[in-house]
Amino acid sequence: MNAAQVNKNNQPQGNKGLVPLQFLFTEDGFCPDGRPEQLSPADQKLLGQFEQDRYGALYHMGLAEKSPYLSPSAAFLYQVSDAFFKTLTSLPELEISRGETRAEPSEEAADRLIRAVPFVIGAEYITEKWIRGIFRKLNEIFSREIGDYDGTVEMYLTEKNQHLHVPERIFFHLVENKDDDFPFAFLATYATRGEDGKVRHVPLKYALTEYKNEREKLLALLACLNRAAEVSNLISGFVENGEMFHPLRLTSEEAYIFLKQIEDIESTGILCRIPNWWKRKAAQVSMSVSMGEEKPSMLGFDTLVSMRPELTVDGVPLSREDIELLLAQTDGLAFLKGKWIEVDHERLKTLLEEMEEVPEERTLMDALRLELGTGKASADVGQLVTNGAWLSSLLMNLRKPESIRKAVLPKSFRATLRPYQSSGFTWLNYMDKLGFGACLADDMGLGKTVQVLAYLEKLRKTNQRAQALLVVPASLIGNWQKEAEKFAPSLDFQVLHGKTAPKLGEEFRGSSTFLTITTYGMVTRIKELQEVQWECVILDEAQAIKNPLTRQTKEIKKLSSRMRIAMTGTPIENELANLWSLFDFLNKGLLGTSAEFNEFCKGLGDHPEGYVRLKTMVAPFMLRRVKTDKSIIADLPEKLETIDYANLAKKQIVLYRKAVSDLEKRLEEADGIERRGLVMAAIIRLKQICNHPDQYLGQQTFSMEESGKFAMLKEICTTIYEKRERVLVFTQFKEITEYLAAFLTEIFQTEGFVLHGGTPVAKRSQIVEAFQGEKYVPFIVLSVKAGGTGLNLTKANHVIHFDRWWNPAVENQATDRAFRIGQTKNVMVHKLVCKGTIEEKIDEMIEAKKELAENVIGSGGEKWITELSNDELMSMMRLG
Known part of the structure; x- marks a missing residue:
């Protein structure tokens, strides 16, 4: 089934009206969130399993084939469970330690999961500590199940999932060595139980002593070496010469051969521990394009920012002399600037050609879109765009408004803002100065209204001729009136509501009132609102425009304004289309066209790391503080x-x-x-x-x-x-x-x-x-x-x-x-x-x-x- 046959709810078209099973994330776990009548039969069954035993259900979810119809929250949980089993089956001691095995996520694995967290309820709780807590629960289930199982761990896993295998007990290590002629060391180890009963990894030569009277066990342990020798001539030589049982010194050429063959060797069941820089591909020469190194003369999305391409290794720039030195060497590993670098002539030539094609300047909008991947760029450029000094500083200020120089609250404003509210007020003024649309997405109760009123009062005092439009649900008109009268008594406003559209249009025509308050319904009916060049348009409860196809949303987006602000306590929960529509109002084009964004979202199922790119992209334009944030809680009364x-x-x-x-x-x-x-x-x-x-x-x-x-x-x-x-x-x-x-x-x-x-x-x-x-x-x-x-x-x-x-x-x-x-x-x-x-x-x-x-x-x-x-x-x- 292709993507076109699946509707927005990630269900086959035959299941129209149904929604996929969602999950909520909590401080120390998760729980299912779905009503049986809204779910497909398969999801109803899944809901029952999670309600009965959530961690047991998660454990078996990771052992099953991944369904293409999972919700983003369910897909993330599958990813966590799958990561647990990948970690578990990467432990050479698994077969002998059995129920005592402890699969702990590495920092890299935890980071990968955190980068893949989708926009879901409770996403803020998912940290490395949270992931380790889930792994502990899954470990307990594995220990219990394998304790009750009579066969080998290999048999247990094969029964559960034919793609899971216990790794061989032998492990290959490649480490750097302080020897100019032999800069690398190689050692084979194996997992065994020591006299104290604990599992240890010891050099392979000790197996000859441990199994000297048990030839069959020794042959069984060493059998995997023959398979590795079949896929690697280097390993074959070590085996044939008997060198496999001793620590070996390797040249950079030998180490390079080994590193290039890692995938083939690990396919035989022998896992390899290798330098981090190779795993991270940090030894590869890459092209990095620095955007916005210097402050441009004007601000806004049409601002032209410089594009400076350069070749780097692990973030360190290479000079022309460095590049010439690499080109003069044969393919392999070269030690340069305190780093090992992979010399690949073909790649170097391609990168040098691509550098010539990078334009000198791009608009800020295009530059930012490169970060998400909706902008046009080559594969290399698209992945290695970096922000220059000015742009980095700008985006850091937007993401952390407490670092911006404080805006001065007008004396006519009658409220004392809490520190985070003061930062929000400063941020809104900073966004206004830059010409960027802003989404104030604080949790309910954190005072979005008072922050926006402070911004409006400053705008009124700064620009005497300005006119602002505030669009709210009808039920909130009274609230805004009372808050405005209380906190900004000098702020003049009129309310367009409670009469027919023609009468309200007549009242508004020719009005010079600073703030006009009306409802979403009235924006579509009072044509005079479309005729004004507003200084600022503000949407409260902006999720009202989450559907880009409704007439209401289209009319709101037609309003002409220099500055746009959206207020919402729930900006994106569970539906990315809402996010696109919100940004189409705030900063049109930033997330690409609807078709481009949909294409990006389709890829998140297979490449969930794209979520972190999207979060990085929207973070400067969306200020979201939640009540669970320790710094915010400290700033709030308990009630x-x-x-x-x-x-x-x-x-x-x-x-x-x-x-x-x-x-x-x-x-x-x-x-x-x-x-x-x-x-x-x-x-x-x-x-x-x-x-x-x-x-x-x-x-x-x-x-x-x-x-x-x-x-x-x-x-x-x-x-x-x-x-x-x-x-x-x-x-x-x-x-x-x-x-x-x-x-x-x-x-x-x-x-x-x-x-x-x-x-x-x-x-x-x-x-x-x-x-x-x-x-x-x-x-x-x-x-x-x-x-x-x-x-x-x-x-x-x-x-x-x-x-x-x-x-x-x-x-x-x-x-x-x-x-x-x-x-x-x-x-x-x-x-x-x-x-x-x-x-x-x-x-x-x-x-x-x-x-x-x-x-x-x-x-x-x-x-x-x-x-x-x-x-x-x-x-x-x-x-x-």
């Missing part, structure tokens, strides 16, 4: 609390105003207990309307479009789901819990739990145990009274207060179900508030008088509201 402001939907506005009007009329004639009862009932009605009109009306549809809070809940939980994190959603209304759970099940594509006063005690224990387990359970919806005490739910690192209790002590008690001993992550607390309503006004009152809130409000619940005068009460309740 991050945010108020998320939702706008009321039209139906909510109508019902809210009517409820307030009804209360106002009835208050005129009521007093005492009757008045208090009216007020408390009105508060409950207004809370219900703020939650959802259907809760107030007693209906059962609960459409997202009719509730600003439901829309906000979807925005927050979509990001939580894309990171596969867990959340507790608190409400004080038992009657809405089932509807919230049904809504969340659609978002998370997996069922969670509901826990309220009617949940039996035994059932509560089961819920807690399941939620705290390894299997992904995304959410629990809890009533504040039932779930506010006595539960330990530390697997959640998000808490959402869907409606407000207006009693800080009660809310904090509920939050502490997750924020308690045993919690290893920073907890994000989201408090949903409907903008302009009693919810916002009471929240502002509590925030302004924290001490009053805790001492007075905390003791009496919400009864304090009934003590307000009619005027105070109506002022609080009326829609702002």
